[in-house]
Amino acid sequence: MSLRYALLGLLADEPGSGYELARRFEDTLDRYAWHAKHNQIYQELNRLAEDRLVEVVAEGARGRKTYAITEAGRTSLVEWLRNPPDSGVVRNEFLLRLFLTFVLEPAEARQQLQQYAEHAQKRLDHLNALIAALPPEDVAPPLKFGHLAATFGLWQLPAVRDWALHSVAEIDQWQQSHDGASDPRP
Amino acid sequence: MSLRYALLGLLADEPGSGYELARRFEDTLDRYAWHAKHNQIYQELNRLAEDRLVEVVAEGARGRKTYAITEAGRTSLVEWLRNPPDSGVVRNEFLLRLFLTFVLEPAEARQQLQQYAEHAQKRLDHLNALIAALPPEDVAPPLKFGHLAATFGLWQLPAVRDWALHSVAEIDQWQQSHDGASDPRP
């Protein structure tokens, strides 16, 4: 059901077509919160329309349909937000890979962790650039859609980066204390 | 396919039965990286055994089967680790809720963010207690399985907490500057 509420949330921010929603998904939710492909989005929008939680408010060129959230939709979304489950499902392939890195030889694991740290730094730079490019009036209001997502990245990405760097340092320490012997090959 | 590699990863750490693996899943991967229910684990183990990536190394009471990773399994896992996709899928219902919190009235949003901060703090305390209770030899080696998961929490949880607290402060600031008027009700 999460996809359903993700779409209601995007539409609560502002109306949009399936195509547009797919792009807004990518720009905001996709990296941290939820992933969905375009065809799944179209199908869910049709179901939402059947259930009268959204409605078509305009039709444009190329069969474009603009959806808006209805009052019933807003009610349903708010109710969902008010009743969080004890434990929400998490699936993150990126972190799964990180957690399984221990399987690799220390040197290779170290290299991967180093790359992850760099990757997190790049995304942080990118995010900072995005925020800097925003007009000032979009930066201010704390409860506009993208805002929470963007600021979350500002706290999350340094944490991932520093964790990876810390793990690299840990591997180095462990190797130093462990092999007094140098590389057997010349 | 991620579940498949998650199981191979757990078995690369040490052999175990389906039941045991389900519990190890919960203790390590479940919170941050991957979620799976016991019946899905059993099914995937059977498929892995068919494909000779794991094998039954012991059978115990109550039909208990202990699985171990095979050489082919280890090769397959390492290959997967070496070839990360450009973008891994992320699904996190908790964060989705956070991102949609802007739909609520500022006062209610504030309250929820406050709760998230407290929740993160509680989990951090719990994690610190767990680590403190470990025998020293389990804390040291940087590449044992649970280690990456545990240290990740040590970086991740404060980030979530501080972000939530920062958002609370932002809402307070915004409200102060916005309504010079006090609550209409007495």
Place this chain on the structure above:
DNA sequence: AGAAGCATGTAATGAGTTACATGATTTG
């Protein structure tokens, strides 16, 4: 003796992916 936990599974349904399909409009 009963409860809690151990241990594994099946069947039906729902969520999500992959591949395929179609055609209009805008931009270079």
Place this chain on the structure above:
DNA sequence: CAAATCATGTAACTCATTACATGCTTCT
């Protein structure tokens, strides 16, 4: 006029959840 992008969908398949099912062992 060709390429890129807009725009929506269907069908087959795999992954994941829910509900059901069974029986053993240990602890109190």
